[in-house]
Amino acid sequence: MRRSSSLTSPSAVVITVGNELLSGRTVDTNAAWLGRFLSDRLGIEVDLRLTVGDEQNAIATAVAQGMARAEIVIVTGGLGPTPDDLTREAVARALNRPLLLDQGLLDQLTGRFRSAGRPLPDANRRIAMVPWGAQLLSNPLGTAPGLLMDEQGIQVVLLPGVPREMNAIASEAAAEALRRVFAGRLPDIRSRELHTTGVPESALAGLIGDAFPSGFGGVRLAFLPEETGVDLRLTVTGGTASVGRLDEAEAQLREVVKPWLFEAPETGDLAEAVLTALRTRGLRLAAAESCTGGLASKRLTDVAGASDVFLGGVVAYSDDAKEALLGVERKIIDSCGAVSEEVAEQMARGALMRFGAEVAVSLTGIAGPGGATPDKPVGTVCFAAVHGDQAVVRRSVFPGNRDGVRQRSAQAALALILHLVDGRLTPPLD
């Protein structure tokens, strides 16, 4: 079964274990995370994914199938202490290795429980039973370590199913071990990610294709569309020597997508870019929302440390609330309608004044399914952003259902702030 080592990158089979995955009670986010991690960070592509239940036969069969197909087989789940955790036993069987007590690991587990003031539960002793010859992969966040076995050149990696433990072991101990085993065969990957919003993927692809018909000279470009924007990922292999090419490609790409670009190194979220832009200028923000019902404020406060910039917001869902809490004039609501540029601007001005902020943003719209009028279909949303005397006002009609309209509306409101204070995101398209 030994394979001739080749110069191309090894591929991987990922096996996720758990009845809750097959029944759909749990969505298999581990498999997606591993796919991205292996590809983006190690240059290893997943070739096949298998999901099996908590059953020794099924796990062992899947491992054998994976070994026949790829040089790396990664199994997640079934490493815990409960009786339905059967991955250790199944893999030992598939590899025809005995399960042996690892005294060092047992001592470590015992010590860990002792320092928490408890004896090691009998059930947890199972965690110290390890297939013969397996290397332990340190788990900084839990009791069950990962395990790595070299079976005639094929690397079988076992990881726990708890996502944060799985991520931690994969990112550190497992990645390090795989880099060592496949030294010289894994590409040295460098990458950059740019965040855009307000422009559809197809339009972006057209613009970039027109500007750089022959690409970026060995630097790969991937489009990563998300609900509220498109991320662009530039990747180059070849280590330090290729960083110059990556820098150049990034500069070229930035120039083309400039009108839709924002910077959010921590979270990748536009809310972070808005808070940073305001913070560096010493500006504080207030919000006034209608159809989004608090979503824009929620987005801003998702970012830890938002409180030095974001003072607060008003969710003015009823007309009375727009009047009472934001000082919108009733006659403007009556003449222009609650969903109008005029009302949006008064909402923003009201929020600015009531919160004593320097910058305020507002939006009022029809998220549906009800509420449409002949001239204002579902998806119609009016926005305003104000900064002292300056104001920008916009109207959009978004496609999609209630949730989609609300997501896009909150994103467009955040974009409008950045447009106003930083001259970015011009024009903030749908």
Added chain:
Amino acid sequence: MRRSSSLTSPSAVVITVGNELLSGRTVDTNAAWLGRFLSDRLGIEVDLRLTVGDEQNAIATAVAQGMARAEIVIVTGGLGPTPDDLTREAVARALNRPLLLDQGLLDQLTGRFRSAGRPLPDANRRIAMVPWGAQLLSNPLGTAPGLLMDEQGIQVVLLPGVPREMNAIASEAAAEALRRVFAGRLPDIRSRELHTTGVPESALAGLIGDAFPSGFGGVRLAFLPEETGVDLRLTVTGGTASVGRLDEAEAQLREVVKPWLFEAPETGDLAEAVLTALRTRGLRLAAAESCTGGLASKRLTDVAGASDVFLGGVVAYSDDAKEALLGVERKIIDSCGAVSEEVAEQMARGALMRFGAEVAVSLTGIAGPGGATPDKPVGTVCFAAVHGDQAVVRRSVFPGNRDGVRQRSAQAALALILHLVDGRLTPPLD
């Protein structure tokens, strides 16, 4: 390869197709949806799941593996008009059937495009190429129909990868076809779902186990834990005759879990229960949030038609905003702290008055990672709900990270409203 028909339910292998699934760019929610749908609605358990890339060989191999393992093989993805949609070709090859033009389907596609004022694009003609003998499964939401092939008693079902189209075909045409093929072997499933919040799964299991040590007489009970509560699913097989037993089990179960039960037939979400309870009493609601930053208001307005009950809210993230927009007294903030029962109650009273509502809810807390003090750790949240002169006030310390604390806080605030106006959810535990 023909199998002897057995009296037990057939099992299924699910194959999801797409490079974006292997690379993790798309999380495989289709597989989870199919797992739940097949089990809950048809009584078919998924035995194995495979994910393969957009490659004919890989798809054909997976289909062959599925057919060797189960009586039902369901493939999603790769049925569209683009060159990387290869499922039709791969399955035709795996089943050794020619691909033939289905003239009726072609006419239908042509008509569909014509009525949209466009000629049928050449690429879309491929959709009318169908493996010999396949039955079309009507797609009410898109152009590519599902396909069903009976291969010596094994049912091979092809569905598009677009989730809403896949769901629509599976729920209607595919379910109907499978029920017909496996007539007498699929259980007639009846089920009920109860929603609870504020009690951990383990505590619920203990209580139910103590009250009904021998179960519910043939009615199965499943615990479905979600982020903010635990749903309980009662299932019985045997059709109309067993509805009486289901009724009885439901009544018994309701009695035990009563303190944590809420009714939300449309969405399953506590926000719906809150809005319904207020609506039937003619009460209107306002909210005042600090650490959740708009999440509670967002949850309420997720429910379409919330506007007749929910007037709006204030996100008072700063102390100044609590004072200016909600009339919280500065001296109370200074003496008790912004995170205190006293401030929570003043926030709720302020919201009640400013919005002219009959009921108001508030919360103020420390979502972290910063902001903790020696006596107020991260996760400390104070709540108040007021209704005229009545008020209930609570303090909790929630575990988890920033997002987890915020999710639990918003849920607890909603629960407190229902507690106040309906006497439900007593006590609203963590």
